[in-house]
Amino acid sequence: MAEITYREAVRQALREEMLRDERVFLLGEDIGRYGGSYAVTKGLLEEFGEKRVRDTPISETAIIGAAAGAAMDGLRPVAEIMTINFTLVAIDQIINNVAKIHYMFGGQFRCPIVIRTVGGGRRLAATHSQNLEVLFAHIPGLKVVAPATPYDAKGLLKASIRDEDPVVFIEHALLYGTRGEVPDEEYVVPIGVSDIKRRGRDVTIVAYSRMTREALIAAEELAKQGIEAEVVDLRTLRPLDMGPVLDSVARTNRVVVVGEDWRSFGIGAEVASRIQEEAFDDLDAPVLRVNQQEVPTPYAANLERLAFPSSQQIVEACLEVLNIRVGASVAAG
C-alpha cells in the first residue's frame, strides 16, 4: 500500500496498461510536450515516445473520431479531451459513432476506446466549469465512469482500457491533488459496481466523483450530532448499479442524492426515480437532491461559492429528510 494522489493514480493506470498492451496509446491536446494540462500524462512521452503519446491539433472531433477508427481496427486508444466542456465539440462522434458502431452494423465491429476527460474546476466561469456527465449517461452503447478516490481511479481506468466497449472516463479537476491508499500489486476495479464508502444506519447519501468526498465530510459532521450516514459512491454512472443503494435505503429509509451537476435532468434525477420505483415502501421521506444551482457558473468568487454544492448543504438535506430542524440533534436509533 502506498498513498498517492488521484493524478498519480491515473498516470499509473495509463503507464501500466501501456506496458501491458502494445495496442494501448494516448492521443489528445498537449498530453506530450506540454506535459498534460493537468500534468496527468507527465513523463509518458519521454517513456513511450511520440508514437504512443500523440499530441494533436485542437480538433476534438478528429481526436475522438481517429481514436474510434483506430479502435475498430483493433487498437486500444485512450483519447484525452482536456476538459468535459470541450467534449461538446466532439459529442456527435461520441453519440452517433462511438456509442453506435457496435450495434448499428449488427455487431461486426467494436469500438473499445476510453475517452478520458475532466469535470469540475474553480474560477473558470461558465464554459469551463461544467459537469456534463448526464449527457453521456443517457446514451445506450456508452459506459460512463466517474471515480472519487485514487484507488477507484486507478482500478477503474485499468478496467476501462481493458473493456471491449467504449468508456467515457470522467476525472475531476479538484480531485487530482487528493491522496489515498493504492495497493502496490496489480488490481482492477470492475465497471458497474457501486461502493459503500461509509457505513451508517440513519440516512443514505448517494454521490459520485468529488461529491463523494463532500458526502463523507458531511457524514462526519452528522456523526457529531449522533446521526450515522451511509455513503454510497456510484463510481459508474452507466451502467448504474442500484443494488447497494437500494440495500442501504432498505436500512435507512431516507436518502439524499448529491451531484455537482445541475439538478434539473441531472444524474440525481435518475437515481431518485429508481429509488422511488424500486424501494417505494422503504422510503419514510422523499428522496432529496443537492446539486449546483441552475446558473452558468459565475466567475466572481462569492457567487461561485453560492453556486456549487457544499458539505453543509448535504448536512442540511440529511437533517431535512430526517425531519430534524437544523441546529437540533437526535439520539440515533
Place this chain on the structure above:
Amino acid sequence: MAEITYREAVRQALREEMLRDERVFLLGEDIGRYGGSYAVTKGLLEEFGEKRVRDTPISETAIIGAAAGAAMDGLRPVAEIMTINFTLVAIDQIINNVAKIHYMFGGQFRCPIVIRTVGGGRRLAATHSQNLEVLFAHIPGLKVVAPATPYDAKGLLKASIRDEDPVVFIEHALLYGTRGEVPDEEYVVPIGVSDIKRRGRDVTIVAYSRMTREALIAAEELAKQGIEAEVVDLRTLRPLDMGPVLDSVARTNRVVVVGEDWRSFGIGAEVASRIQEEAFDDLDAPVLRVNQQEVPTPYAANLERLAFPSSQQIVEACLEVLNIRVGASVAAG
C-alpha cells in the same frame, strides 16, 4: 377555427411572425429551394425571398453560431436543424454560446434565437431516430419546447420567436401529418405552462410531444375498462411547469410518466423525481415510466416496434400503478 396539420401550424407561425417582424428570418439546410426536408418551410422562399429564407451549407455549427451572432445584434433568427440528431454537431454552440451569452457577460447581450428541430422518425436506424431533448433540458439559459398538437405548435412557436431568450423548439417527424383545430385569429401559447389534455380521476399520465397522443389513446383504452386517466401535456420541458402535474397527482395519487426518449437519465426521471419530492404523501404507488428501450434504434421493422413505447405499454403501466392485473377491470371511484 380551422382544422390544419401540425406541419401547416408550424408554417403559419413562421409566416405570421415573418410578416409581423422584419427582424425575423430563417436559415437552415434545404429550407428554401428544396422546400424543407419535412416541407415545413414550403412556399416561404417564394413569399419572402432569399434574404429571409436562407439555405445554408451542411454546417450546423455555423448555422447556430451565425444565428446567435445575428441575434446578439438584434435580429430574430429562426434556425432549422434538419433533425435533432444533427444538433450534436452544433451542440457546443448551443450549450457554450447560446445558453451562456446573456449570463457570461453580465447581462449585456441577449441571444433570442429559436432553434427549430425535429425528433422521432421511423425506419431511419440508430443515428436518425433519436429523441435527445434531455440534452437541452439540462442546460440553464435554454428554454425547451416540445408541442404535441397543431394548436400548441403554432402558439408556442410564435411565443418562442417573440421570446427574449433562446428556445430549442422540438417538433416531431410523426406529428407533421396529424390534424387539429387552430383559431383563425392571432394567438400565442405561453412558454412554461403545462396543459391538461384530458380530465380523469383515477391515474395521471404525464407526457409531451408525440407521447401525448399515445397517452390520449391509452386513456381511451383505459376508459373502456372504467378507468379515467388524466393526461397532462408538459409542452415545455424547460422551464418545467410541475403545477398541473402536482394538482393532478393530488387527485389521482398515481402517475405514469411517458417519454419517447431513453428511460435512463431521460426527461421522465426529472418529472418522477419532482413528483416524489413535492407530492410524496399524495402517492399511493411509485411513479412509473414508459420509454424507448435502451438500444440504439434498430432498422428492422420488428425490432424497432419493440424498441419504441406504445399506447399499450402506457395502458399496462397505468394498470400496474393501479395495482390491477392486466385483463381484469375496475369500477372506477
Place this chain on the structure above:
Amino acid sequence: MTNERQEAVLLPHQKEKDHLLHLYRMMLLIRRFEERAAEEYTKGKIAGFLHLAIGEEPANVGTMAALRPDDDVFSHYRSHGHALARGMDPRAVMAELFGKETGVSRGRGGSMHLASLEHHFWGGYAIVGGHIPLAAGMALAHEYRGSDRVVLCIFGDGAVNTGAFHEALNLAGVWRLPIVFAVSNNFYGMGTAIERSSAVTEVYKRAAAYNMPGKRINGNDVLEVEATVRELVERARAGEGPSLVEMVTYRFRGHSMADPELYRSKEEVEQWKARDPIVVFRRRLEEEGTADAAELDAIVQEVEATVEDAVRFADESPEPDPDALFDYVYVNP
C-alpha cells in the same frame, strides 16, 4: 503537389477484356440493383431513407477496383454501389435494405449502414462528414502498426463544408496518414447546389489547405477513376501521404425517394442522362471490339438474374429474433 485537372493514363490490366467486362458487369449490377430497390421501396418492402447512386456507378466501381482486398473503405449513406463493387453479396445487401437478419448488418442498419468486416467495408454512415475522422483513425492504426493497408474514404460535395471534414483532413495532412479522400461531386447536397453552399466550387482546391495533392477527374469514366485512385492509393501505400480526389459525376434520381426535385431543371437532368456513363462505356467496349452485343447482353441477363435472386432471398429471409433486441448494444453488458 499537383492541383490541376489531369487525365489518367490507362493501366496495363485496364486493357484486358476480363477486367473491362468486370467493370461493366459491376456498373450494371449497381444500376439494376438500385432500380429494383426503388420498386421494392414503393411496395413498402424497404423503408426509411433510400439513397440511390444511379448515374454515379463509374465512381462507385472505379474506386473499389483500385483497392487491395485488405485496404479499408469508409463510405456515406449512399453506398449500395460501393458495397456491391467491393464484392459484397447482393443477397445480403438487399436483405439489409429489407431489414432482415440475413442482411450484411443483420438488419440493424438498413440502407444507410451497410458494412462487412470480411470486406474491410467499415460502413455507410449517415451523419454527413461524421465518418471522415473514423477513416483517418484507421489510417492512423495502419501507420501505428507499420501495415501497408490504405484507407479510402468516400463522401459527397456537401460534406466538405462540415467541421469533421476539416479536422480530419488536417489531421491526415499533419500526420501524413495513408488515406485517400474521394469526393463524389454530383453538384448538389440534397437540394443545395454546390455554388450556393461552397465558397470554392472546385472541391479539389480544398486539398491545398491540408498540404495534400488534390485532383479533379471525370467521375463518369470508370477507367479514369480506377487509374487515378489506384495511383493515389499506391502513393499512400508508399508512405507519401494523403490525397484528395474529386470525382465529377451526377445523380440521375432524387436525393432520396422523397425528393420532389424542385431545385434542378428537367433539362439539366436530361442532359446528363443523355450521356449515361453505362451506355457510353458499353458503346466503347463494342467500338473498341472488346466485346460484341451478344456477350454484353448476356451480362445484362446475368445481372438481371442476380438481382431477382437477391430480391427473392431478401423477401424470404427471416426478420431478426425479437429476443435479440438488446444484442450488440454492448460487447460486455
Place this chain on the structure above:
Amino acid sequence: MTNERQEAVLLPHQKEKDHLLHLYRMMLLIRRFEERAAEEYTKGKIAGFLHLAIGEEPANVGTMAALRPDDDVFSHYRSHGHALARGMDPRAVMAELFGKETGVSRGRGGSMHLASLEHHFWGGYAIVGGHIPLAAGMALAHEYRGSDRVVLCIFGDGAVNTGAFHEALNLAGVWRLPIVFAVSNNFYGMGTAIERSSAVTEVYKRAAAYNMPGKRINGNDVLEVEATVRELVERARAGEGPSLVEMVTYRFRGHSMADPELYRSKEEVEQWKARDPIVVFRRRLEEEGTADAAELDAIVQEVEATVEDAVRFADESPEPDPDALFDYVYVNP
C-alpha cells in the same frame, strides 16, 4: 485574390505624432496592465485562467486602431489587450479580472470573458474557435440590414484547426460577408508548435479554400497591422467580402499562469524578447524624431499611474450582490 506576403504602406494619419503616441501609449498600457495582473494573480486577487499577450501588443493595438467605433469585435480568451486598445476603461477591465460587480462583465465572466456593448466588443470567448461562427453571424446581420459596419474576428493559430473555423469561413466566403478574420500566429497553441498541429503552417494559405484573400504580415509592427487591417476592413465595408490576415507574432509569457513552458527553448524566447516590439517602436519614434525621451518617459509614468489606479479601483470594488446569483440566466425567467 492576393495570397502573398505583402508589406503595407503607411497611411497618412499614421505619420501624425498624436496617432503614433497613441499607439505607443496603448501598447505600454497593455504591457503594464498585464504585468500587474500577473502580480495580482500570484497574490490571489485574480484566479482561474489568466492568459497574457505580452509580446503581442502591436497586433492587439494595430487591429483595434483600424476600426470604426461602430465596427464589431469578437475575440478569444487572450483579450485584455484588445479590450484596452478598443478603449475599454482599465478600471473596469481590471475589476473584471478581480471578479467584481464593477467589472466590464459585472464579474460574471472574468479574464476570459471581457465584453462591452458600448464598445461593440462582443466578448472574449474561451472555447477555441467557438466565437468565429458568432462573428460571421453578426456580419450577416449587417448584410441583412444593409449596415456598413464590419466585423473583426480575432483568434490564434491553434484555432484554425477547429471545425468551427472551417464552417464559419466557408459561410463567410459563400455569402460574401463583411468580416475580417485576424489570426495572431504566435507559433504555439498552448504547448503545441504550429508545425506539429497544422498541415499548412502559413495560416494565410487557408484563405484560398474559402475564396477569400489571405495576407501574412509582421504582427509585431503596429503600423503594418493597422494599415493592413484597415485596408481589409474598408474592403469589406465596400462590399468586397471577407478576408483573412495572419499576424506573425510571439508570446513572451507562458500560455497561462500555469504553463511550465517545457515545449520551447529559453533561447527561442530570448531571441524574440531581444526584439521587443515596444522597445523597437520607441526607438523608431525617437530616431524619426517623432518624440524625445522625455515625452515618451512621461507616457510611461502616465500609464503606470493609470494601471495602479485600475488595480486600486478593482481591489476596492464590491463583489456582486449574492442575491443576484440568478440574474442574467434568463431575460424572462
